[in-house]
Amino acid sequence: MSFYTILKMQQETDYRIDIQHLTELIDARGAKSVGLQLPEGLLRRARSISKEIQNRCDIPVIISGRGCYGACDIDTALSEMVDLLFHFGHSGEDRENIVFVEVRSKVNICPVVQSAIAYLEGDRIALVTTIQHVEMIEEAKKILETAGKEVLIRCGSGDGLRYEGQVLGCNASAVDPRSDEVLFIGTGLFHPKGIASLIEKKVVAADPYTKNIELIDPEPLIRRRWVFLEKALDAHHFGVILSPKIGQYKQNVADEILKSARDHDIEAHLILLDEIREDALINLGMDAYVNTACCRIVDDMRKVILLNPDEFARLLRMRDRMG
Amino acid sequence: MSFYTILKMQQETDYRIDIQHLTELIDARGAKSVGLQLPEGLLRRARSISKEIQNRCDIPVIISGRGCYGACDIDTALSEMVDLLFHFGHSGEDRENIVFVEVRSKVNICPVVQSAIAYLEGDRIALVTTIQHVEMIEEAKKILETAGKEVLIRCGSGDGLRYEGQVLGCNASAVDPRSDEVLFIGTGLFHPKGIASLIEKKVVAADPYTKNIELIDPEPLIRRRWVFLEKALDAHHFGVILSPKIGQYKQNVADEILKSARDHDIEAHLILLDEIREDALINLGMDAYVNTACCRIVDDMRKVILLNPDEFARLLRMRDRMG
Known part of the structure; x- marks a missing residue:
């Protein structure tokens, strides 16, 4: 099979x-x-x-x-x-x-949580998962506590968050900042990579389906963003991306970016784009882009310089300092 | 450079x-x-x-x-x-x-038309192009006539067609059926391949930018469609694709297909899809699909069986005959 x-x-x-x-x-x-x-x-x-x-x-x-x-x-x-x-x-x-x-997933998360213990270095563990496994988070907590860990579970804040320990691709606020590291239970690397870069903590990612465990180090992810920021210093014109998706449509954020670009004498153009793929941005031919839609789309970019709004604000401060 | x-x-x-x-x-x-x-x-x-x-x-x-x-x-x-x-x-x-x-394009189409003469075998040539070159079609005609060809130019019928000799990716009705073969002036192979498969005639494609000339044989294109049709004979369930694009939204056609599938005891499901990419269809996991949007999307499919509405009708007739 x-x-x-x-x-x-x-x-x-x-x-x-x-x-x-x-x-x-x-x-x-x-x-x-x-x-x-x-x-x-x-x-x-x-x-x-x-x-x-x-x-x-x-x-x-x-x-x-x-x-x-x-x-x-x-x-x-x-x-x-x-x-x-x-x-x-x-x-x-x-x-x-x-x-x-x-x-809800029917998979039993306990075996992979048991295996993950060997990978946890700290004492205080923030335990998080995606919505399909939220009902089993208490069981996972017990396993970790039996192994002598202190387990921090909390409900994050933001749209679409309802459960203790629930994270989204764009929201890792369920991670308690007092934790030493994070145990993520779920499939794929999209969520754990998001947590590592948003919270800047080590994440142990435990997949209850494949039983694979991966360690996500935040350092390379953060460094990668700095490389993009550095490259954006030389950009002469920016595309400011606005999504028509109703949950990602942020006209105010886009207007703010356009205004601050204008205040800094930077050429900027507003672009409406639903599926933000790298090839579309290459076709548009701008030096760099700022994305007001999903903050995780930057992960998919290889050749194109794409910044999130907070990174663009940081870029302007860097330009100001450089005169 | x-x-x-x-x-x-x-x-x-x-x-x-x-x-x-x-x-x-x-x-x-x-x-x-x-x-x-x-x-x-x-x-x-x-x-x-x-x-x-x-x-x-x-x-x-x-x-x-x-x-x-x-x-x-x-x-x-x-x-x-x-x-x-x-x-x-x-x-x-x-x-x-x-x-x-x-x-309108500013490129001079005359040099490539001159070169294309050597590739034209027939006497009666249907001359076609895309909208950016329509203003130069009379000049091209003169060159061909000087070379002893009879040149047939006409205005096709359908939405978006306005000029003598103008073709679209989905509409080659500007090709006079009395012609022996077709000379297409323009960039890329999308249009000439469309003409070859829609009209089932040999097309000489002359690119005024690169000066490349390519011969498009309709046979492999037609054969390829038959292979898809043959494979679709074994399909148990179909996805019927409806596009939300206002110029491609054909609810009536989709309803007709769903009805005829039902009449033939074939399971069929209506799918709304804007960018019809092969990976999206793979994810949906149906045995085969019928597309009511752009008839040229079938060209992009490799692994997924995608039929146009006329091909689905033909499939049903084939199934009827086979009992």
Whole structure:
């Protein structure tokens, strides 16, 4: 059985999605059409959910074909086409016709937490995870405490955060600053790398599916950002990126950046861009860019200089000092 | 000087864009904000156009960061944010606050037309080009006639077609069916490949910039589509793709496909997708797809089975015959 097949089966079986709950919501709201939006890792479930809803409710279903990165990333076009949009896999405040459907993993996180103990050097451990594992965080805490660790769990602040220990790609405020290091339970390196660079602490990343454990050192991530900042010192013109995604649309931030650029006699242009890929920025041909949308898009850049708003402000201060 | 630098300079200088005309339109309409949307190959000009408009009119300008593929591909989010959207490089009917700004190339097409004569085997030549070169088509005709060819030029029919000999990526109806073969003047292989597969004639593609001449044989293109169709015979479930782009949104076509799938007991799901990339379709995990948006997206698929609506209809007929 190939890795691909295993992964597919895992997706089909390892996440609980309560169809009954969805059909009740459809009935309660009298929805005559439904949209489904899922994160990339769950997109494969769209077909079976669509099928079930059509069978049980006999109403048309439209699947959003693009994966979504968070509660900030709503398929607006789809929400305007259907009576009710189910957005799966993230927590958020329901609004108008959009309902956030949290998805829980069925995987047992205990074995990998047990293995992770050997990698933890400090005594005070901040324990964090993504939404699909939040219900198991207390069990993980007990395992660490049995091993003599002090475990700090808290609820972060910001949109889309609801649970003790829950982190987002862009928000690691659940990490208690008094901790020596961080244990992240979850899949992939996107979240642990975000934590390491946002909080500037060592992160032990424990994947309950693969049982892999990775150590994330914040230093190279921070240094990498300084290299970009250094390069941006020579930029003559900047593109200021504004996202049309309703959860990432920050006109005020963009206006502020344009104003401060103008005050510093720096040429800057406003760019509306949904999927912020490096090739699109290369085509635009600006010397550098400031991104007001997701702060983690900078991670994907290799050739293009992309700064976050706080980095752009720092750049202006550096330019001021240099005269 | 690198190829990249040369290309950049070419873009800066080889296309005429009349800024005076744009500022007059802004004044006439009393627009307080402007959006710019350009095809990928012209995106690099966005910066200078934005700068000029800001300097002359002192109003905010927003650049659409994604390239556009045709008049069918309007940045709706941007059009809703500005008083006036200039869509460059394609012809189309102006609507509400969207103005289509055609762009003409300054390159001389005569040398490459002269060279192309040696590659033309037939006597009756259908002469076609893209909108940036339409003004020079009569000169090209004279060169071919001097060489003893009969030249057929006509205006095709369909949205976005305005000029004698003008083709789009999805529309080659300017090719006279009485012609022996086609001479296409323009850049890249996207248009000539479209002509070859849509019209099923040999195309000589002459690039006035690089002076390259390529022969496009329709046979492998047509055969490739048959291979996809053959593979789709085994598909159990289909994704029916609907584009939210206003010029490509075809709900009726999608509904028709869903209905005919249902009539044939084929599982089919409606998918809303803007940028139809192969990796998105892989993530969705359907056996095959039918695309109601741009008919040329099938060209980009390698692993994923994607059919156009006419091919899906043919597939159903094949299935019917097979019982």
